[in-house]
Amino acid sequence: AASPQRPPVIWLHFMECTGCTESLLRSSHPDVARLILDLISLDYHETLMAAAGHQAETVLEEQLKKNEGRFICVVEGAISKKDGGIYCKIGGRTALEILNHVAPKAQMVIAIGACASFGGIQAAHPNPTGAVGVRDIIKVKPVINIPGCPPNPYNILGTILHTLTFGRPPETDELGRPKFAYGRKIHDHCPRRPHFDEGRFVEAFGDPGHQKGYCLYKVGCKGPVTYSNCPVIRFCDVGAWPVGSGHGCIGCTEPGFWDTMTPFYEH
Ligand code: SF4
Ligand code: SF4
Numbered sequence: 001a002a003s004p005q006r007p008p009v010i011w012l013h014f015m016e017c018t019g020c021t022e023s024l025l026r027s028s029h030p031d032v033a034r035l036i037l038d039l040i041s042l043d044y045h046e047t048l049m050a051a052a053g054h055q056a057e058t059v060l061e062e063q064l065k066k067n068e069g070r071f072i073c074v075v076e077g078a079i080s081k082k083d084g085g086i087y088c089k090i091g092g093r094t095a096l097e098i099l100n101h102v103a104p105k106a107q108m109v110i111a112i113g114a115c116a117s118f119g120g121i122q123a124a125h126p127n128p129t130g131a132v133g134v135r136d137i138i139k140v141k142p143v144i145n146i147p148g149c150p151p152n153p154y155n156i157l158g159t160i161l162h163t164l165t166f167g168r169p170p171e172t173d174e175l176g177r178p179k180f181a182y183g184r185k186i187h188d189h190c191p192r193r194p195h196f197d198e199g200r201f202v203e204a205f206g207d208p209g210h211q212k213g214y215c216l217y218k219v220g221c222k223g224p225v226t227y228s229n230c231p232v233i234r235f236c237d238v239g240a241w242p243v244g245s246g247h248g249c250i251g252c253t254e255p256g257f258w259d260t261m262t263p264f265y266e267h
């Protein structure tokens, strides 16, 4: 059984692409094996667990009974609200029913990714399924949002480890995002910022300015209006991140970015 130092985690998948889980699987400090075996007790995760079908449903119910009030509920994916939520069903139940069944029993709820935080691409106009994020449904307890598409795995690991270490979740902004990760704009610590300040811009992808690593603002970079620690923490051990790889930031940590940050490319 999980000790208080090794909190049980129930991870729910709704309307999503599993990119957030894939991103977490590629973390290495700690790696996912250490996370699962030493730091948390990942008791229910449809991508990683061996059980399937009815067996999986039974595991979920058993874990809920055993760990009520103690487990961390992580949600990946948006939730359909339209027409009673019939556009997303798992094991015969709507995502809406499952979330309302599981999340209120958790000690803490974490929405991982743009989908679970703010509805993601499913919620983009015209939002045919009435997709929303977890905070639009779960009002009985605070929901920590770790947006991004996918989010940086260290931001969810940092949130869990902070909670384990200090016995309380990290401080968040008004959108529920931990300030340690989402407290500053991409533009504030972008390595291309000196080019912005000096007026050296990429005018078109592949042009000489692009080859020299100039600022991507004129081709659509949304770094000046996007809050995230990507330039500092980067992704995986190769240090890659969108702007570092020559692509403008598309604002994937901001609510409704598929509608509000488009067009992603400008020239
Ligand atoms: Fe996939 Fe992005 Fe949604 Fe994560 S936030 S599940 S990566 S679409
Ligand atoms: Fe700002 Fe984007 Fe230019 Fe970086 S590339 S300095 S984030 S506008």
Ligand code: F3S
Pocket: 148, 149, 186, 226, 228, 230, 241, 242, 243, 248, 249, 250, 251, 252, 253
């Ligand atoms: Fe997303 Fe922009 Fe970071 S697109 S991954 S917030 S650089």
